[in-house]
Amino acid sequence: MDFAFTDEQMMIAETAKAFFSENATSERTRAAMAGDGIDHALWQAFCTELGLSGIGIPESAGGAGLGLVELAIIAEAAGAQVAALPMLGSLALCAQAIVAGGSADQQASHLPALLSGETIAGYAHDAALKADGNALTGAAGFVAHGGAAGLFVVTSNTGAWLIAADAPGVTVTPLTTMDQTRPFARVTLNSAQGEPLANPAEAIAAAHRAGFVTVAAEGLGVAQAALDRTVAYARERVQFGRAIGSFQAYKHRLADMVVEIEQARSAVYWAACAVDEGSDEAALAVHAAKSFAADTAFKCAGDMIQLHGGIGFTWEHDAHLYFKRARSLQSMLGSGNWHREQVAAMILGEAA
Amino acid sequence: MRLGFTQSEEQFRAECADWLNAQMAGEFADIRGITTLTEKAERRKEWEQHLGAHGWSCIGWPKEWGGRGATLAEQVIFAEEYARAGVPGRVNHIGIELAGPTLLALGTEEQKRRFLPDIAAGKTIFCQGFSEPGAGSDLASVRTKARLEGNEWVVEGQKIWTSLAHISDWIFVVARSEEGSKGPKGLTFLMMEIDQPGIEIRPIKQINGDAEFNETFFDGARCPADSLIGAVGDGWRVAMTLLSFERGVSTLGQQMAFRNELDGIIAAAKANGTASDPLIRQRIARAEIGLQLMRYGAMRMLSNTDHSKVDGAALTYKIQWATWRRNLGELAMDVLGQAGEVTGSPEYEWGMLPNLFLYSRADTIYGGTNQIQRNLIAERGLGMPREPRGDA
Ligand SMILES: Cc1cc2nc3c(=O)[nH]c(=O)nc-3n(C[C@H](O)[C@H](O)[C@H](O)COP(=O)(O)OP(=O)(O)OC[C@H]3O[C@@H](n4cnc5c(N)ncnc54)[C@H](O)[C@@H]3O)c2cc1C
Numbered sequence: 001m002d003f004a005f006t007d008e009q010m011m012i013a014e015t016a017k018a019f020f021s022e023n024a025t026s027e028r029t030r031a032a033m034a035g036d037g038i039d040h041a042l043w044q045a046f047c048t049e050l051g052l053s054g055i056g057i058p059e060s061a062g063g064a065g066l067g068l069v070e071l072a073i074i075a076e077a078a079g080a081q082v083a084a085l086p087m088l089g090s091l092a093l094c095a096q097a098i099v100a101g102g103s104a105d106q107q108a109s110h111l112p113a114l115l116s117g118e119t120i121a122g123y124a125h126d127a128a129l130k131a132d133g134n135a136l137t138g139a140a141g142f143v144a145h146g147g148a149a150g151l152f153v154v155t156s157n158t159g160a161w162l163i164a165a166d167a168p169g170v171t172v173t174p175l176t177t178m179d180q181t182r183p184f185a186r187v188t189l190n191s192a193q194g195e196p197l198a199n200p201a202e203a204i205a206a207a208h209r210a211g212f213v214t215v216a217a218e219g220l221g222v223a224q225a226a227l228d229r230t231v232a233y234a235r236e237r238v239q240f241g242r243a244i245g246s247f248q249a250y251k252h253r254l255a256d257m258v259v260e261i262e263q264a265r266s267a268v269y270w271a272a273c274a275v276d277e278g279s280d281e282a283a284l285a286v287h288a289a290k291s292f293a294a295d296t297a298f299k300c301a302g303d304m305i306q307l308h309g310g311i312g313f314t315w316e317h318d319a320h321l322y323f324k325r326a327r328s329l330q331s332m333l334g335s336g337n338w339h340r341e342q343v344a345a346m347i348l349g350e351a352a
Numbered sequence: 353m354r355l356g357f358t359q360s361e362e363q364f365r366a367e368c369a370d371w372l373n374a375q376m377a378g379e380f381a382d383i384r385g386i387t388t389l390t391e392k393a394e395r396r397k398e399w400e401q402h403l404g405a406h407g408w409s410c411i412g413w414p415k416e417w418g419g420r421g422a423t424l425a426e427q428v429i430f431a432e433e434y435a436r437a438g439v440p441g442r443v444n445h446i447g448i449e450l451a452g453p454t455l456l457a458l459g460t461e462e463q464k465r466r467f468l469p470d471i472a473a474g475k476t477i478f479c480q481g482f483s484e485p486g487a488g489s490d491l492a493s494v495r496t497k498a499r500l501e502g503n504e505w506v507v508e509g510q511k512i513w514t515s516l517a518h519i520s521d522w523i524f525v526v527a528r529s530e531e532g533s534k535g536p537k538g539l540t541f542l543m544m545e546i547d548q549p550g551i552e553i554r555p556i557k558q559i560n561g562d563a564e565f566n567e568t569f570f571d572g573a574r575c576p577a578d579s580l581i582g583a584v585g586d587g588w589r590v591a592m593t594l595l596s597f598e599r600g601v602s603t604l605g606q607q608m609a610f611r612n613e614l615d616g617i618i619a620a621a622k623a624n625g626t627a628s629d630p631l632i633r634q635r636i637a638r639a640e641i642g643l644q645l646m647r648y649g650a651m652r653m654l655s656n657t658d659h660s661k662v663d664g665a666a667l668t669y670k671i672q673w674a675t676w677r678r679n680l681g682e683l684a685m686d687v688l689g690q691a692g693e694v695t696g697s698p699e700y701e702w703g704m705l706p707n708l709f710l711y712s713r714a715d716t717i718y719g720g721t722n723q724i725q726r727n728l729i730a731e732r733g734l735g736m737p738r739e740p741r742g743d744a
Binding site: 002005006231235243245248255261263267274277281284288292340341344351 | 357428634651655675726727735736
């Protein structure tokens with residue numbers, strides 16, 4: 001039992017933090033927001049120069065090895081800058097699904113392009129998907145970065161398929177989305193021919209685990225950054241002849257943010273580590289982490305606006321980027337209430 | 353980063369569990385499952401001595417002082433198995449968790465020899481004389497006076513909220529030893545024997561009907577001139593060192609007691625049907641998640657070996673668990689409904705869950721109130737300006 005980062009993990013954290021704070025600047029993120037919500041140059045640098053895209057993917061599948069702890073470290077750093085990257089869809093959801101549920105051939109033909117950044121993948125889930133053999137009909141309403149995707153992993157509750165964005169019968173409609181750093185698209189399938197993943201149950205389970213943990217880790221990064229920026233402002237802004245950070249009502253609100261963030265940090269790395277170690281606790285931990293860290297992100301981002309006053313409500317200030325990202329973290333891949341109900345079912349049995 | 357335990361640690365777990373379960377099934381069956389601090393105090397002192405005699409009292413201490421030199425993981429395991437076996441809380445909590453570690457850190461060799469083996473053996477029970485009627489959150493404004501008279505300190509004044517003073521052998525006292533000094537300067541940290549004419553103890557009844565804490569009066573109370581930790585006038589630093597030990601391994605044992613309470617709520621909710629109420633389900637899930645995060649927060653805090661930086665997990669731990677437990681008490685009553693507001697006892701004695709509801713109101717007060725915790729987090733953790741002091 002040792003719940004502290006190893007030297008290697010510390011190094012990855014420093015590398016990722018430096019990379020995102022230098023490159024995922026507000027200016028570049030805003031340029032991406034005006035387009036498809038992706039800073040393509042940043043994504044290229046992330047995948048090829050830094051080679052961080054292979055983390056959490058086994059070396060046998062062309063990845064860099066390591067696990068969800070390291071993936072979470074990177075997602076935390078990306079979240080802290082609200083980086084406009086397709087990491088969640090391409091790597092956490094789709095690549096993990098292909099690694100866990102794809103045949104060796106499927107891995108070999110799809111993973112390299114995902115890891116090099118050449119192809120962006122989107123995860124499209126439709127519980128009511130109709131599969132006539134492998135001819136798929138249905139729709140997924142909110143596919144993150146779906147407008148930029150060349151490949152989709154399409155799932156129903158039991159099946160999982162690969163399908164190219166330009167395949168016949170596939171319609172992708174980009175949607176104007178509140179969080180412009182991760183816009184959604186509606187993906188409609190009309191008898192589109194999917195390539196079934198060899199082991200769909202494994203694919204879905206792996207995508208969920210990695211997706212929940214990645215969303216949670218991003219939320220942790222968002223929350224910590226919201227706090228750090230607010231603390232900096234609290235030092236410099238003066239009202240009533242004193243720094244606003246000297247008012248107790250203000251200090252206590254900052255302290256409450258810290259209390260939530262510390263728990264979110266425990267949640268994220270507990271969940272990531274439990275999955276990596278194959279612990280019995282993993283199933284509960286990923287739901288705990290997703291619901292807790294996303295709520296923490298939202299609380300802190302909301303407080304960031306309040307504690308900045310009027311400037312925090314402007315388009316120019318970055319507070320709204322955190323706020324909007326936090327909102328989408330709460331609702332994507334299952335609401336907080338849904339995740340907590342999964343926890344309740346584990347300890348109380350199914351709802352009557 | 354690794355959460356699991358090794359094979360030999362799991363073996364140690366089995367050894368702890370076997371021994372503890374055997375004691376709770378045998379000689380000490382009568383104290384199994386007690387949840388208040390005061391019930392059967394005399395038997396629980398015997399239990400302290402039994403633990404000491406078998407080397408299970410202070411396993412993290414060095415062997416020479418009555419410990420086992422146990423590793424962190426082993427201490428975690430023992431704390432968990434202790435509570436899992438239904439063993440009641442340690443009546444010498446203050447001695448083993450606070451006074452002992454403070455002596456280990458700041459005591460002289462002579463003092464270590466004098467006190468540590470007896471604390472570990474359950475023969476010296478300590479209580480904590482910090483708070484006064486005029487000095488609670490603002491501990492540095494204590495007024496109890498100590499003056500040297502020949503070979504002895506003579507102490508005059510009053511302490512309050514002294515938990516378990518009525519069953520303790522020794523009390524440590526933060527007293528003003530420099531006439532006219534103010535605030536944290538001029539304080540001395542004394543250790544005094546309680547059984548003497550100059551000390552009087554009067555119980556104070558609490559909202560749950562129990563009387564765990566007391567008023568402690570000092571009227572010409574005496575102790576030898578060398579019965580102090582640190583130097584004369586250095587009492588503030590000693591007191592702060594002592595308080596830093598409140599976030600030790602004992603937190604994990606405490607959490608197992610919380611686990612028993614949450615399990616009690618889950619059982620009650622299943623029994624009376626509230627387990628199917630979606631709002632109650634959400635709250636139980638939140639409580640479960642909060643308890644897990646407390647466990648892993650404590651693991652992070654204990655795993656942290658870099659003491660050069662402020663440790664956020666340690667700084668937030670008190671307010672985290674206290675607030676969690678207060679919410680748990682409210683959840684317990686909402687699950688029980690009105691049945692929770694009556695007791696079968698004619699004595700105003702409460703079962704585990706109603707008592708949790710009442711007692712948890714103290715958790716957010718003692719050991720630094722939630723407001724004081726927030727001040728500390730903002731000031732020490734975030735470097736925000738400190739609260740201004742008044743002149744009064
Ligand atoms: C069950 C129990 C057991 C205890 N056991 C012991 C013991 O064994 N030994 C011992 O020495 N003491 C003990 N205490 C005392 C405990 O440490 C004090 O009660 C606590 O420190 C608060 O002090 P106070 O009661 O004087 O409240 P006060 O300090 O008067 O506080 C009253 C209110 O004012 C608020 N307040 C005070 N200062 C500030 C500030 N700067 N900013 C914002 N709000 C502020 C507080 O949060 C609180 O809400 C115990 C208390 C309890 C309830």
